[in-house]
Amino acid sequence: MDPKGRMSRLTSLLRRRGIVLPSFEIYGGVSGLVDYGPVGARIKRRVVNSWIDHWGSVPNIVEIDSPTITPEDVLVASGHVGEFNDKMSECKSCGGAFRSDHLLDEFHDNPDTLDSSELDELISKNGVVCPSCGSHEWAAASAMNLMFQTSIGAMGGSRSAFMRPETAQGMFMLYPALYRHFRQRLPFGAMQTGKGYRNEISPRQGMIRLREFNMAELEYFIDPENPPVTDLSRWPRKVCMIPDPEGPHPNEVEVTIEEAFESGIVKHPTVAWFLAMTMQFLEDVGIDPSKVRFRQHASSEMAHYASDCWDCEIIGEHGWIEVVGIANRTCHDLESHEKHSKSGLLRAWRSFENPIKESREVLKPVGSVIGPSFRDRAGEVSLALSELTDLPESTPFSLTLSDGTSVQIEEGMVTRSLQETVVSGEYFTPHVIEPAFGIDRIIWHILDHNYLEMEKEGDEYTILSLEPTLAPYDLVVLPLFDKDGMDVMAREILDEIGSISGVIAEIDTSRSIGRRYARADEIGIPWAVTVDHQSLDDGTLTIRRRDDQSQIRIDVGTLIQCLTSKTLHTLF
């Protein structure tokens, strides 16, 4: 078959079989929005479940679920309102559009802090030329808002809000509850799957750049002075890594994650652990590991919140595509939310190994004397006394208050004593390591890598070789003929299978048996169970394996047992 048309054949299949289709098609469709049909939605649910199970197997990681509508304040604090409102300048001559701040990089230290009129002024003053046609006729800078804006409340006085551009803020909002849940002990993680929204300028490439998309994010809160270290030798596979070309390890390498960490390519032990866990997840859902690489962001490419970032990229019909971003967000979010919200709950407590004992001499105010003597300034005086570092040898002495004025402290106003304090720890803002998965992009690559075009007896033949745990149906029941009792028996078996928890089966009765196998193979059903004449006599069934069309014969009881214990594959 023509390899060039592979992508369009795959896309046709996805539409035809109800896997992924354009949304709102009878109204002309909307670019950047897609539907998962009856088959695709099953696959998607199972991919998401696999993701939740993968990270949920780590004991200190929990799942949460937050609103997609997010008040403006939250996204101001997170930096999204600022970062997502880039100004664009359009060239009047050729129509090219460019980020206004990028045009001014040479002329201003911090061009992204400027407003529209300042940008326009600087652009014309410096005679900035259009990078594509060389003209310097610019239209006025205008904002492009990459977030969908809405408001909370139907009437006047409503609050400005946005559809969330990432799920991560939900985890930060819940930090106090998480900290309590985990009994004030780091590290811990919270994960969430759900929709995110970005009003892309030009969505392209099918399900790769969507305006509404499925994300799966995990925020792992750690003590930066005591980051968790994992035994990386559990992941012996070599992976392709492309470190920052401007960094100390500029060359692409094939190494294990453990080697990458030990050689300093990956600096942070927790980031290294997430790279390994991410790789394992992708393999588990049927991504071809030889088509995966990790690429480190150059500092210029980094998101506003990150200090280090590795993209996990997968190659497929669309080329190398970022499907996971693993970022060290440090304390950026929690600190910024603390500042904006004035909440005191966004910290963690770190006990010192050896509590710091301090004893120092202090002058304690005698309230009954200080009060009447200084009246409304008595509080100030007490404060100034507590802040004294060099205690005067004797009274009376002159004490400087915070407002700069001095008062005279007389004998009897203070008592000298030894104060003992024990500092057993300190509050700090946890750091956050975040893996952020683009579920739709991963599903695309699962479909891409498992879409097999082959030849069968001279004809073209297609198999979606999905991992059995991700298949839209676990098996299909096929009566060889839809009559003579085979139809009844097939439906009885389907009923029985339907009562097994977590197993989804369907029945297909129309047309020839070969055609029905082909239909099942095409949407990735791993097993076909055929009821034939012999089944009626002795209760045995044919089990056919999708990937090699091999068959065995077992009785109904064995089938039910194997489905219940998920051991059907062991019979082959």
Next chain:
RNA sequence: GCGCCUGUAGUGAAGGGGUUAUCACAAGAGGUUUCCAACCUCUUGUCCCGGGUUCGAAUCCCGGCGGGCGCACCA
């Protein structure tokens, strides 16, 4: 957003200012057949949307929407 190309059943395509728009595959009903897209009969279903030109538009023109590629954008 700009430029080039493009839009016909579920899918892939042909055609095209004039009677009822064509084909293959798919799908539904029935028949036949003892396990890999067989065959026979019947059936369902299509010109992206809006405006213009015209006696007549699915066809030509303009706009919108969608798709592909390039430019730009993409935490």
